[in-house]
Amino acid sequence: HLAAPVVRLDVEASMPESLVTWLVEHLGAAPPLTYRIDGHLGLLQLIDLANLIEAD
DSSP states (O other): OOSSOOOOEEEETTSOHHHHHHHHHHHTOOGGGEEEESSOOOHHHHHHHHHHHHHO
16 A cells, blocks of 8 residues: 555656556556656656665
8 A cells, every 4th residue: 555645646658548547546546646648758757766665
């Protein structure tokens, strides 16, 4: 379980709808919070965020 609610879910535009549905259901992200993004997701920024959380 997540420690905090999902506030936004970005997925690649080409991601199959079945996988998007699975993510929404398992993360508890409402469909209005789900955005399809053309291009690459900012995974380096996600790693930076994870490192900040670990530092606390």
